[in-house]
Amino acid sequence: MPTGMSPGYSASPGQRVRGTTVRISWDSVRGTEEYDYGIRDMTTGKLVVDRKSDRTSYTTRLESGHTYRWNVRACNSAGCSSFTVPRYFTVE
Numbered sequence: 001m002p003t004g005m006s007p008g009y010s011a012s013p014g015q016r017v018r019g020t021t022v023r024i025s026w027d028s029v030r031g032t033e034e035y036d037y038g039i040r041d042m043t044t045g046k047l048v049v050d051r052k053s054d055r056t057s058y059t060t061r062l063e064s065g066h067t068y069r070w071n072v073r074a075c076n077s078a079g080c081s082s083f084t085v086p087r088y089f090t091v092e
Contacts, residue, residue, distance in 0.1 A: 001081040002026040002035065002056075002072050008087025012042060013067045015089045020064055022091065025057035029074040029081075036080060037072035042088070062091050 004027035007015045024039065037058065039049035043066040051058065052075075062068060067090045071083045 002029055002074055002084055005070075005072070005084060005087050008070065008089045010085055010087065012069070012088040013090045014069075014087065016092050017089045018092050020061050020091055021059060022062050022068075022089070023057055023059040024070055024072075026072055026084075028056050031076055032074040033076040035072050036075055036083075037070065039068050039070040042067040042069055064091050066091055 006025050007017050009015050034052050034054050035056065036052050038047055041048050041063070049058070049060055067088060069086045069088050071086045073083045074081045
C-alpha cells in the first residue's frame with residue numbers, strides 16, 4: 001500500500017492548498033506495475049479523477065473553495081493492495 005501521500009490530512013476539511021492547480025503524490029511501492037487513484041469533490045459529491053498510471057504523482061486543476069478527498073492503491077499482476085486511508089484537502 002502506498003505511503004507518503006501529499007497533500008492532505010486524514011480528516012475533513014483537511015489541509016489548505018493554495019492555487020487551483022494541485023499535484024497529488026505518494027511514495028513508490030516496489031513491484032508495482034500501476035497505481036489506481038481517485039479524487040472526489042466533497043462539495044459536489046462527484047468523482048472528478050479516476051485514473052490508473054505507472055507514475056507516483058498526478059497534477060490537475062480543481063475548483064477554488066471546494067474540499068476534496070483522495071486515495072490510491074498499488075497494483076501488479078498478482079492484484080491490488082487495499083486503498084489507502086483517504087486524505088482531505090481544501091483548495092483556496
